[in-house]
Amino acid sequence: YPAVDWRGLPVIYIVDDDASICKAMARLMKSAGLSAQTISSAEAFLRSYHSTEAECLILDIQMPGMRGLELQRQLTGLGINVPVVFITAFDDDQMREQARQGGAAGYLRKPFDDQALLDVVEFAVSRTQH
Numbered sequence: 001y002p003a004v005d006w007r008g009l010p011v012i013y014i015v016d017d018d019a020s021i022c023k024a025m026a027r028l029m030k031s032a033g034l035s036a037q038t039i040s041s042a043e044a045f046l047r048s049y050h051s052t053e054a055e056c057l058i059l060d061i062q063m064p065g066m067r068g069l070e071l072q073r074q075l076t077g078l079g080i081n082v083p084v085v086f087i088t089a090f091d092d093d094q095m096r097e098q099a100r101q102g103g104a105a106g107y108l109r110k111p112f113d114d115q116a117l118l119d120v121v122e123f124a125v126s127r128t129q130h
Contacts, residue, residue: 010055010125014038015045015071016087017063021110025058025117032118034125042066046074054082056105056124058117061088061095069095072102083124087112 012034014025022038029036034055039045042059043066057075061068072084083105088095091109099107105127106120 010034012036012056013054014058016060028114042071057082057084059084061086062090069098083127085120
């Protein structure tokens with residue numbers, strides 16, 4: 001079943017080392033009627049994540065420590081198939097291709113339009129509906 005919070009809303013995890021970006025994206029998700037949880041690193045996400053919780057994962061590619069693409073590979077290796085939307089300020093063809101091959105639901109370059117993010121999250125969430 002899709003992950004929902006205590007109010008029955010889909011849970012969108014936002015993993016980015018930039019606290020201001022996390023805060024802005026969480027506010028945007030909440031304005032769209034979604035429940036958002038922010039986490040500052042891939043390692044912290046892995047420590048706190050329970051496989052029934054996330055409806056979608058918004059994941060920064062460039063972070064200190066474990067990077068977004070590595071987290072995507074680890075989740076896949078663990079059999080966790082949560083849809084991933086990548087965001088990055090450091091775009092290149094190789095990263096885009098790695099994200100695509102890993103099954104990313106979306107890929108946005110910072111700065112991105114709020115509606116573009118909501119659209120790709122809606123698409124990602126729709127892929128997990130049962």
